[in-house]
Amino acid sequence: MKINVHIERVILDGVPVDRPRLLRGALEKELTHQLTQGGLSAEFGHGCAVPYVAGGGIGLRENDPSARLGTQIANAVYRGIGARK
DSSP states (O other), rough: OOOOOOOOOOOOTTTSSSHHHHHHHHHHHHHHHHHHHHOOOOTTTTTOOOOOOOOOOOOOOOOHHHHHHHHHHHHHHHHHHOOOO
């Protein structure tokens, strides 16, 4: 199965990101891993476009590294689009 996910933008209002490329790479890597391991929710199985995905919150600590933040965002996105167990 081939899955294409296009994320137009990630808005991190008030969150300083020191290395945006590192954040993007970590997000892509973790989301790819989650989708490979767990699959996609049936509601997205036939293709669709949605204006947003509600995946829940993430925990921020002061001066979180960009890679950790990217991984947390990927996990939140996966909670919104991933297969339900």
